[in-house]
Amino acid sequence: MYSYEHKVFIKKNKNYKLLVNFCQFTLIIFFIYLWQFLADKNYINVFILSSPKRIIDTLIKLHISNNLYHHILITIYETMISFILGTVIGFFIASLLWWNKFLFKVLEPYLTVLNSLPKIALGPIIIIWGGAGIKSIIIMALLISTIITIINVTEYFNNIDQNKLKLLKSFNANKKQIYFKLVFPSAISGIINTLKINISMSLIGVTMGEFLVSKEGIGYLIVYGSQTFNLNLVITGVIVLSIISALMYYIVFYIEKKLKH
Amino acid sequence: MKNILSIKNLRKTYHTKNDEIVAVENFSYDFKEGNIIAIVGPSGCGKSTILNIIGNLINKSDGELIFNDDCKIGYMLQEDCLFPFRTIIKNCLLGLEIKKEISSKNINYANQLLKKYGLYDFKNKYPNTLSGGMKQRVALIRTLVCNPNLILLDEPFSAIDYQTRLLLSDDIYKIIKEENKTAILITHNIEEAVALADNIIVLSNRPSKIKNIYTINLFDKSIPSINRRDKNFNYYCDLIWKDIDFNV
Ligand SMILES: Nc1ncnc2c1ncn2[C@@H]1O[C@H](COP(=O)(O)OP(=O)(O)O)[C@@H](O)[C@H]1O
Numbered sequence: 249m250y251s252y253e254h255k256v257f258i259k260k261n262k263n264y265k266l267l268v269n270f271c272q273f274t275l276i277i278f279f280i281y282l283w284q285f286l287a288d289k290n291y292i293n294v295f296i297l298s299s300p301k302r303i304i305d306t307l308i309k310l311h312i313s314n315n316l317y318h319h320i321l322i323t324i325y326e327t328m329i330s331f332i333l334g335t336v337i338g339f340f341i342a343s344l345l346w347w348n349k350f351l352f353k354v355l356e357p358y359l360t361v362l363n364s365l366p367k368i369a370l371g372p373i374i375i376i377w378g379g380a381g382i383k384s385i386i387i388m389a390l391l392i393s394t395i396i397t398i399i400n401v402t403e404y405f406n407n408i409d410q411n412k413l414k415l416l417k418s419f420n421a422n423k424k425q426i427y428f429k430l431v432f433p434s435a436i437s438g439i440i441n442t443l444k445i446n447i448s449m450s451l452i453g454v455t456m457g458e459f460l461v462s463k464e465g466i467g468y469l470i471v472y473g474s475q476t477f478n479l480n481l482v483i484t485g486v487i488v489l490s491i492i493s494a495l496m497y498y499i500v501f502y503i504e505k506k507l508k509h
Numbered sequence: 510m511k512n513i514l515s516i517k518n519l520r521k522t523y524h525t526k527n528d529e530i531v532a533v534e535n536f537s538y539d540f541k542e543g544n545i546i547a548i549v550g551p552s553g554c555g556k557s558t559i560l561n562i563i564g565n566l567i568n569k570s571d572g573e574l575i576f577n578d579d580c581k582i583g584y585m586l587q588e589d590c591l592f593p594f595r596t597i598i599k600n601c602l603l604g605l606e607i608k609k610e611i612s613s614k615n616i617n618y619a620n621q622l623l624k625k626y627g628l629y630d631f632k633n634k635y636p637n638t639l640s641g642g643m644k645q646r647v648a649l650i651r652t653l654v655c656n657p658n659l660i661l662l663d664e665p666f667s668a669i670d671y672q673t674r675l676l677l678s679d680d681i682y683k684i685i686k687e688e689n690k691t692a693i694l695i696t697h698n699i700e701e702a703v704a705l706a707d708n709i710i711v712l713s714n715r716p717s718k719i720k721n722i723y724t725i726n727l728f729d730k731s732i733p734s735i736n737r738r739d740k741n742f743n744y745y746c747d748l749i750w751k752d753i754d755f756n757v
């Protein structure tokens with residue numbers, strides 16, 4: 249049994265949360281309503297700015313022509329492939345760099361440069377290497393997610409608690425034991441942050457790749473829309489993309505919650 | 510009594526980019542089996558350095574260390590260093606795992622120690638559920654299950670509160686004496702040294718040389734918490750206190 253004071257505290261907390269949710273919901277409804285209102289009254293040019301009703305129409309058209317899910321699935325598929333490959337490759341290379349400090353010192357400046365280089369600049373080269381298909385898209389996404397993973401995980405590996413290292417050394421642990429007993433498991437519990445970053449990096453990379461080369465996927469829909477001056481399609485694409493990224497974020501968020509318990 | 514370890518003319522120089530620091534110079538001492546030897550001295554004088562060299566965590570620059578043939582070292586650090594992703598029992602078995610000495614006999618011993626220290630119910634819990642004193646006990650068990658006969662303690666109590674500290678020193682004292690182990694204890698707490706140790710080495714400021722060596726003769730030598738009430742206790746504390754150049 250809780251005291252009256254505690255109940256009041258819980259209730260206050262709950263009300264506060266409810267209020268936040270309510271305002272979030274109201275804000276988006278208000279925004280959609282305002283958008284539609286301005287469009288109806290011709291205060292804004294629907295040809296350039298579209299309107300909620302037109303977006304719904306576009307979605308229905310895509311649904312009827314059966315294209316929508318195809319494009320969504322393609323984008324998700326490409327993102328997942330790059331996400332998983334990027335995480336695994338990035339982790340592997342970071343482990344190598346931890347293992348060989350010298351190699352790390354040598355490669356460090358190159359990694360920094362690669363990381364700050366806008367990967368889109370490599371687009372034309374990637375197309376020549378990978379052709380105008382899914383391969384190029386995944387290469388593009390991998391470039392982004394792998395490098396950021398390497399940098400994050402290496403940082404994590406290099407910040408392992410010195411005292412814990414000392415403890416293992418006092419047991420005469422060899423390097424392999426240090427890696428598997430301490431370095432890797434510590435990084436695993438911190439990996440979720442890398443995953444969060446990585447999933448959005450993969451989506452960014454995939455979208456960029458689809459802008460460049462593809463014939464399918466949400467990125468392609470957006471580019472196609474802009475080329476045919478169909479701004480309804482462009483904005484619909486952007487909205488679908490933000491829904492996908494929100495979904496993916498919440499999946500990782502959910503996994504994180506599960507892991508913490 | 511035999512020597513479990515003899516150190517002759519130990520020197521350690523640290524080399525950094527802009528400096529060369531002589532941390533220990535001309536340190537010689539015979540560590541007698543079964544004794545608790547405390548090393549005290551001002552902070553930064555080189556106590557940990559000596560212990561790290563004995564524990565083979567860093568290399569000496571010069572000098573000689575002669576270990577007894579059956580000397581098995583166990584190191585207990587200042588921090589508990591428990592791995593947060595391992596359960597308590599798994600943490601206790603870490604050293605054995607690394608030395609590839611896991612056996613049902615050793616696991617039994619670990620369980621026995623967990624029971625003795627009131628930690629058995631937490632066996633399958635994770636370290637974040639324990640208090641500071643409990644964690645330090647787990648660290649002690651982790652050291653003990655490897656069955657060392659020379660235990661190195663680097664300020665093992667400095668991170669815990671006074672009450673727990675007294676209880677833990679009694680526990681450690683009993684274990685060391687009951688199981689006829691040797692211990693080298695580093696502390697900057699003079700009272701703790703006098704209450705626990707048979708011999709006390711007082712070090713000077715850096716580069717640390719041996720300034721004085723005491724053998725503690727109390728009227729009625731017992732566990733540390735009782736030693737603290739001995740008539741001679743304050744006498745030794747005063748003596749050592751005057752020896753140390755506290756750099757204020
Ligand atoms: N890895 C190191 N590199 C350079 N100097 C060090 C290193 N470790 C310790 N020292 C220096 O050696 C001296 C002795 O250190 P330490 O043995 O840790 O002292 P204590 O344990 O007595 O406080 C200190 O002045 C410290 O700055």
Ligand SMILES: [Mg+2]
Nearest residue numbers: 556557558663
């Ligand atoms: Mg120290």
